[in-house]
Amino acid sequence: MTKKKFQGATLECVQGDIANQPDMDAVVNAANARLLMGGGVxxxxxxxxxxxxxxxxxxxxxxxxxxxxxTGAHNLPNRHVIHCLGPVYGRDNPSDQLLAECYRNALQLAEQNGLQSVAFPALSTGAFGYPPEPAARIAINTVIEHLPGLKSVTHVRFVLFSSSDQQIYETLFDEISG
Incomplete structure (x- = not known):
């Protein structure tokens, strides 16, 4: 696990299971358009x-x-689930802006609901084919860009399925000066 303080907030990256983050107010679902059960996240x-x-x-x-x-979290150990539809890489354009909107809109919903902590998976990188390093850069930069406008959200965790994804996030975390 890598943890970094930035603009009064805690940013983390961990390898783990997004559905098992009991200390987080909300987890983010890498949803499909119909918001139905799918594969992956x-x-x-x-x-x-x-x-x-x-x-x-x-x-x-x-x-x-x-x-x-x-939505509510139902049987998950969290208060809420925030469902984001990331872009399919190479099909939904401009993919970088759409991916950034996912993180921005999720943070806005967390803020509107008075949540303090949010756990994100690596949106769009699985079946949707987004290359992991550019996706991680967009995720981290978008969160950092929006931290100053957040009052309630003070803890953001990136929960990564693979050790290679965690390594990408850790490398990018090292670039953050905070």
């Missing part, structure tokens, strides 16, 4: 949360790339 979150999550999501769908919606 969406599958893990929906399986852990139980069928109530999909029921709550149904009237909120569909969402477009870059959009985010918030």
């Amino acid at each position: 969406a599958g893990a979150i929906h399986r852990a949360a139980g069928p109530g999550l999909e029921e709550e999501c149904r009237p909120l769908a569909p969402i477009d790339p870059g959009q985010a919606v918030i």
